Amino acid sequence: MDGIESSAHPGPHIDMIEQSLSEVAEREEDITAQVYESYFRRCPGSAELMVGTDGLMRGHMMQEVLVFIMAEDLRSQRAYLRFETKTHQDYGVQLHMYENLLLLAVRDTVKEILGAHWSEDYELAWRGRLDTLLQEISDAWPED
Numbered sequence: 568m569d570g571i572e573s574s575a576h577p578g579p580h581i582d583m584i585e586q587s588l589s590e591v592a593e594r595e596e597d598i599t600a601q602v603y604e605s606y607f608r609r610c611p612g613s614a615e616l617m618v619g620t621d622g623l624m625r626g627h628m629m630q631e632v633l634v635f636i637m638a639e640d641l642r643s644q645r646a647y648l649r650f651e652t653k654t655h656q657d658y659g660v661q662l663h664m665y666e667n668l669l670l671l672a673v674r675d676t677v678k679e680i681l682g683a684h685w686s687e688d689y690e691l692a693w694r695g696r697l698d699t700l701l702q703e704i705s706d707a708w709p710e711d
């Protein structure tokens with residue numbers, strides 16, 4: 568795959584994602600705990616892998632996840648994303664765990680917090696960005 572979001576405009580997606588996250592921020596100080604709780608409930612394999620990690624590390628990882636989700640230009644983050652993907656494979660992370668983290672934990676937590684304020688525009692924006700991100704991660708995944 569070449570050209571991240573080359574044919575789509577990342578702008579409107581990012582505006583919508585930022586808007587949804589600032590709506591979340593008005594309601595919750597920090598979604599980190601809620602995201603991990605949802606993640607581990609829905610992905611026991613990830614819970615097992617992360618059992619030895621502390622709050623600091625989890626918080627840092629969450630920050631980096633949000634950086635990728637909100638990056639204006641994902642292309643400029645590609646090398647870093649690929650580096651993290653390879654490093655994570657060495658930790659024992661499996662590809663499906665990214666989908667669980669990004670879709671089932673982060674997006675669904677945002678959706679749950681916003682309740683009736685979650686909109687079709689948010690749905691499309693999150694879906695567009697996460698599809699791109701997951702495609703990038705899958706492209707970076709080293710062959711067994």
Ligand code: HEM
Binds near residue numbers: 616651655658660
């Ligand atoms: C785009 C998605 C992800 C990003 C950007 C990301 C980022 C990071 C970062 C920056 C750290 C280091 C934190 C620190 O040292 O302070 C980290 C650690 C870690 N991440 Fe992720 N992560 C992602 C997805 C995942 C997934 C899906 C798993 C699955 C369980 C995972 C498992 C881990 C583990 C186990 C560690 C600790 C490794 C160690 O013991 O040093 N990560 N992650």
